[in-house]
Amino acid sequence: MEPTSPTHKASSFVVDIEQGLPSSASDPYGPSPGPSDYRPSPKPAGSATPALTAVAPLTNLKRLFDRNPSAVVSGRYTINFRQMLILVVILMSLTGLWTMSRPSTLGTDLEQDQQYVPPPPPHHRPYPDIGHKEPLIQENTHESLPFKAAPGGNVDAARERYERVRGKGTKTSLKNIQFDFPEESAQDRAEREKRLKAVRDGFAHAWGGYKQHAWGHDEVRPVSGGFVDRFNGWGATMIDSLDTLVIMGFNKEFDEALEWVKTSFDMTRQPTAQLQFFETVIRYLGGLLSAYDLTGEEVLLDKAEELGGYLLNAFQSKNFPSGRFAVQKSANSPGYSFVVAEIGTIQLEFSRLSILTNNPIYDQKAQRIFQVLGTATSELPGLLPAFVQDGEGHHYSNFKASVGGMIDSYYEYLLKEWILLDGKVPKYQEMFETSVDSIEKYMILRPENGSHDYAILGTVNSGSKSVDAEMGHLACFMAGSLAMGSKYFNRPNDLVLAKQVAEACYLGYHRSVTGIGPEDMRFMKSNNGKGFIARPDTFYSRSSSRTEYILRPETLESLWILYRLTGEKKYQDQAWEIFQSLEKHCRTSIAYSGLLDVNEPNLYDNKMESFFLAETMKYLYLMFSTPDVISLDNFVLNTEAHPLRRT
Numbered sequence: 002m003e004p005t006s007p008t009h010k011a012s013s014f015v016v017d018i019e020q021g022l023p024s025s026a027s028d029p030y031g032p033s034p035g036p037s038d039y040r041p042s043p044k045p046a047g048s049a050t051p052a053l054t055a056v057a058p059l060t061n062l063k064r065l066f067d068r069n070p071s072a073v074v075s076g077r078y079t080i081n082f083r084q085m086l087i088l089v090v091i092l093m094s095l096t097g098l099w100t101m102s103r104p105s106t107l108g109t110d111l112e113q114d115q116q117y118v119p120p121p122p123p124h125h126r127p128y129p130d131i132g133h134k135e136p137l138i139q140e141n142t143h144e145s146l147p148f149k150a151a152p153g154g155n156v157d158a159a160r161e162r163y164e165r166v167r168g169k170g171t172k173t174s175l176k177n178i179q180f181d182f183p184e185e186s187a188q189d190r191a192e193r194e195k196r197l198k199a200v201r202d203g204f205a206h207a208w209g210g211y212k213q214h215a216w217g218h219d220e221v222r223p224v225s226g227g228f229v230d231r232f233n234g235w236g237a238t239m240i241d242s243l244d245t246l247v248i249m250g251f252n253k254e255f256d257e258a259l260e261w262v263k264t265s266f267d268m269t270r271q272p273t274a275q276l277q278f279f280e281t282v283i284r285y286l287g288g289l290l291s292a293y294d295l296t297g298e299e300v301l302l303d304k305a306e307e308l309g310g311y312l313l314n315a316f317q318s319k320n321f322p323s324g325r326f327a328v329q330k331s332a333n334s335p336g337y338s339f340v341v342a343e344i345g346t347i348q349l350e351f352s353r354l355s356i357l358t359n360n361p362i363y364d365q366k367a368q369r370i371f372q373v374l375g376t377a378t379s380e381l382p383g384l385l386p387a388f389v390q391d392g393e394g395h396h397y398s399n400f401k402a403s404v405g406g407m408i409d410s411y412y413e414y415l416l417k418e419w420i421l422l423d424g425k426v427p428k429y430q431e432m433f434e435t436s437v438d439s440i441e442k443y444m445i446l447r448p449e450n451g452s453h454d455y456a457i458l459g460t461v462n463s464g465s466k467s468v469d470a471e472m473g474h475l476a477c478f479m480a481g482s483l484a485m486g487s488k489y490f491n492r493p494n495d496l497v498l499a500k501q502v503a504e505a506c507y508l509g510y511h512r513s514v515t516g517i518g519p520e521d522m523r524f525m526k527s528n529n530g531k532g533f534i535a536r537p538d539t540f541y542s543r544s545s546s547r548t549e550y551i552l553r554p555e556t557l558e559s560l561w562i563l564y565r566l567t568g569e570k571k572y573q574d575q576a577w578e579i580f581q582s583l584e585k586h587c588r589t590s591i592a593y594s595g596l597l598d599v600n601e602p603n604l605y606d607n608k609m610e611s612f613f614l615a616e617t618m619k620y621l622y623l624m625f626s627t628p629d630v631i632s633l634d635n636f637v638l639n640t641e642a643h644p645l646r647r648t
C-alpha cells in the first residue's frame with residue numbers, strides 16, 4: 002500500500018504521518034482497526050506516579066480538620082491563618098503534581114494547538130532514570146562476573162537468564178556456522194565495550210520514555226509524549242521488548258514488565274475487533290515465546306498458548322489464515338486472496354509453540370501452508386507474487402517479483418523453519434535454494450561502471466524478465482538470509498552476493514544527508530539496461546516518494562549476521578556509524594523517533610515502532626556483545642528478531 006501524504010502537521014518539526022501511512026511498509030495490512038479501548042493498567046512496583054503520591058497530602062488535610070472540631074461552624078469549615086497557610090502550600094503542591102502527572106494528554110494538546118517547541122540538542126536532554134546507575138558492562142565480558150542481579154533482585158533468576166541467553170539448553174544436529182572468533186586484543190575489547198555500553202544506554206533511554214509516557218500501551222510518541230495504540234492495544238512495545246531486556250541484562254526492568262504481563266496483559270478486551278494476524282504473530286507470539294525461552298517464566302508460555310488459540314481462529318479457509326482475526330471465534334471470516342508474507346511468516350512461532358506445549362496443532366497448520374506453497378509454480382521458479390490463492394498447484398504469471406514488502410519474510414522463513422526443525426524437512430531447503438537461484442538469475446543489478454562492490458535486488462517483471470532498479474529497506478534482510486544459507490548449504494557465491502547487497506544497503510545510510518537510510522532506494526537504469534547508475538546521491542533517492550525512515554532494522558540485521566559469520570570488523574564499524582546517526586538525528590528527549598525524510602534533519606514523525614526495541618537496538622547490541630550472546634548456533638531469530646531456542 003502506498004502512503005498518502007501527511008495529513009496534519011503538529012509543527013514544522015513534527016508531522017504525524019500515522020493517518021497516512023500503514024504501520025510498516027511491509028505492512029500490506031493497512032491501517033489497524035482503530036483506537037483501542039485501552040484501560041489504564043497498574044504501574045510497576047516502585048514507579049508510583051505523582052498523581053498517586055498526591056493522596057498523602059489529601060489525607061493530611063482531612064486530619065488537620067479532624068484535629069480542629071471547633072473550626073466547624075454551622076455546618077461549614079472555617080480556618081485560622083496557620084491553617085490557611087498550610088492549605089495554600091498543599092494546593093500549590095497539588096497543582097504542580099497534577100501538571101506533572103498528565104503526560105498522556107500532551108500529544109492531544111499538541112496536535113490541537115500546534116504549540117510544539119522542538120527538543121533541545123541531544124547533549125542537553127534529560128536522561129530518564131530507570132535505575133541503572135552502576136556500570137553493568139561486566140555482564141558481557143568473558144572474564145568478569147558471570148551474571149548480575151538488580152540490587153535486591155533474584156540472583157538465581159538472573160543467573161538462569163544469563164545462561165539461557167548464552168545457549169543453555171539448546172540442541173542441534175546442524176553444523177555450526179558462526180565464525181570462530183579468536184581472543185580479542187585489549188584495545189579491540191575496550192572499543193567494543195564502549196560501543197556496547199552506548200547502545201545499552203540508548204535502549205535504557207528509550208525504555209525509560211516508554212515507561213514514563215506509554216506504559217502498557219503499544220507505542221510511545223517520542224516527540225510529543227503520550228502514546229498510540231495501533232497493534233491491538235495490548236502493549237506491543239512491552240511484549241516486543243521482553244527478550245531485549247533479558248539479553249541486555251535489565252533484570253529489574255524485565256521483572257517489572259513480567260509483573261505487568263501477569264496482572265494486566267489482557268487479550269480479550271475487544272473480542273470482536275479485527276486484529277492484524279501477521280503483526281500479532283511476529284510481535285506478540287514471537288515476543289512471548291522468546292522471552293519464555295530466555296527465562297523459563299511459565300506465565301509467558303501460558304500467555305503464548307492462550308494467544309495461539311485465538312490465532313487459530315484465523316484459519317477459516319482450507320489451508321491459509323486470513324489477514325485479520327478476532328479473539329471471538331464467531332467474529333472470524335475466510336479470506337479470498339492471501340498475502341504471502343502473512344501466511345508464510347508464522348512457521349517459526351507456530352512450530353516452537355507446538356514444541357513447547359506438546360500440542361501439534363499449531364505446527365501442523367503452519368507447515369501445511371508451506372506444503373501448499375511448495376506445490377505452486379511460477380514463471381520465475383521459487384519466486385511468487387505478493388498475493389496468492391489458497392489451494393495446491395497454482396501457477397503464477399505476469400507478476401512483479403521482489404524480496405521486499407508483502408513477501409520478504411516468506412523467503413526468510415523457508416530457511417529459518419528448516420533450521421528450527423533441525424534440517425529434518427529437506428523440502429524447505431529445496432524451496433529456499435530454488436528461490437535463491439532465481440534471485441541470482443533475475444534480480445541482481447550492479448552499478449554500470451562494472452563495480453562488484455555492491456549490488457541491489459531489483460523488482461522483476463516475471464513475463465518480460467525486465468528489472469526495475471528499486472529496492473526497499475525491507476529487502477535488506479535478504480543479505481543475512483543469503484549469508485546463512487550459504488554456510489548451511491555450501492553455496493559460497495551466495496555469501497559474495499550477501500556482502501554486496503549489504504554494502505548497497507549500508508551505502509543508503511552512508512550517502513544520505515543524515516546518515517540514515519531511506520525506505521526505498523530508487524536508481525536510474527543504466528543505458529544497457531543491465532545495471533544502474535550509481536551517482537553518489539542515487540542511494541538515498543531524492544526523487545523517491547519513500548524517503549522516510551521508520552526506525553527499521555533490516556540493514557543492521559544483515560550487517561550483524563555477516564559479522565557473526567565472517568568476523569570482519571568492518572561490519573561493526575558500519576553498524577557503529579549507523580548508531581551514531583541514530584543518536585544524532587533520531588534521539589529525542591523521550592525516546593527515538595523516525596524521520597519523515599532522511600535528507601531533511603529535524604523532520605520527526607513522532608512515532609517509535611515497537612520493532613525499534615525488539616530489533617534495531619537488539620541487533621546493535623548483539624553486534625558489540627561477545628559472540629556467545631544469542632549465538633546463531635544456538636538460536637534462530639524470528640522476523641521480529643526474537644531468538645527462539647533450537648531444540
Ligand code: DMJ
Pocket residue numbers: 025027283410475553554555612616640641642
Ligand atoms: C518488522 O515488523 C519485521 O521485521 C517484519 O518482517 C518486517 N517489518 C518490520 C521491520 O521493518
